[in-house]
Amino acid sequence: MTVVTELMAVVCADPADLAASQSLAARLALPLVNQENLDKTSPWIFYLGYRQAGLTLFDADSLKKGGLTVDIDPRPGEQHSYPAPKKDFLAQAVGKKTQTIVDATCGWAQDSLALFRMGYQVSCIERSPVMLALIEDGLQRLAQKDWVQNRQLQLPRLMSGNAIELLPHLAETPDCIYLDPMFPPKRKKSAATRKSMSVLRDILGDDLDKQQLFEAAMQAAGKRVVVKGPDDAEPLGGQPSMSFGSKLLRYDVYLK
Numbered sequence: 001m002t003v004v005t006e007l008m009a010v011v012c013a014d015p016a017d018l019a020a021s022q023s024l025a026a027r028l029a030l031p032l033v034n035q036e037n038l039d040k041t042s043p044w045i046f047y048l049g050y051r052q053a054g055l056t057l058f059d060a061d062s063l064k065k066g067g068l069t070v071d072i073d074p075r076p077g078e079q080h081s082y083p084a085p086k087k088d089f090l091a092q093a094v095g096k097k098t099q100t101i102v103d104a105t106c107g108w109a110q111d112s113l114a115l116f117r118m119g120y121q122v123s124c125i126e127r128s129p130v131m132l133a134l135i136e137d138g139l140q141r142l143a144q145k146d147w148v149q150n151r152q153l154q155l156p157r158l159m160s161g162n163a164i165e166l167l168p169h170l171a172e173t174p175d176c177i178y179l180d181p182m183f184p185p186k187r188k189k190s191a192a193t194r195k196s197m198s199v200l201r202d203i204l205g206d207d208l209d210k211q212q213l214f215e216a217a218m219q220a221a222g223k224r225v226v227v228k229g230p231d232d233a234e235p236l237g238g239q240p241s242m243s244f245g246s247k248l249l250r251y252d253v254y255l256k
């Protein structure tokens with residue numbers, strides 16, 4: 001795992017966010033900079049900052065106009081009801097009768113949150129401290145949503161650390177362990193995921209230990225392991241029990 005945190009700073013644009021920014025910078029051991037003082041000679045490539053939308057990851061180009069947060073809203077085309085119907089490839093791969101899932105590669109939490117909205121009981125593992133801070137912020141925003149509060153839903157539980165070390169010590173055996181490690185760049189790119197995933201790759205690099213992760217998942221899962229990857233990737237565990245997928249990505253299912 002390559003971590004380019006030496007190229008990253010916490011940026012504060014509003015004095016109201018100063019205390020939270022100081023605490024984040026201390027927690028991640030990153031420099032804290034005032035946005036007004038940044039210019040083209042500033043040495044950082046990535047920034048983390050609090051914005052109205054939540055904790056946001058920027059690259060130098062997106063600092064003034066955009067950035068990326070953990071998106072807690074349903075994906076385009078997803079039904080806004082709870083639980084959302086289990087009808088896409090993700091639901092087919094994890095299994096409609098599955099109840100408990102550990103997402104061992106949480107990242108931007110988009111798969112974890114889609115599974116949560118479908119009514120699965122989800123726990124997440126992430127080892128990047130930067131991604132953990134972004135996911136925690138997303139979960140805090142999710143906890144404020146009426147549809148979550150009114151139903152008193154149990155939010156995904158977030159565990160910090162390397163899943164290879166954490167999976168053998170789970171308190172309860174999950175029905176399914178879900179893996180979406182970083183593969184080398186695809187030959188075909190999906191416009192919808194390109195920005196968030198390419199930034200993640202820039203920060204973290206490829207997950208070179210995915211084979212060990214798969215083996216730890218097979219040991220720890222109760223019923224199945226699902227691996228998401230590009231359609232042209234070698235299956236992580238040899239011939240899967242079944243696969244679901246589209247032109248760009250594939251879910252390989254390994255039944256125990």
Ligand SMILES: C[S@@+](CC[C@H](N)C(=O)[O-])C[C@H]1O[C@@H](n2cnc3c(N)ncnc32)[C@H](O)[C@@H]1O
Binds near residue numbers: 108111112125207
């Ligand atoms: C491709 S991203 C996952 C994207 C995610 N499925 C989503 O929907 O946003 C891979 C993430 O898994 C994390 N990861 C990879 N291997 C891990 C491991 N062994 N333990 C914990 N986290 C891991 C990486 O840090 C990265 O954030």
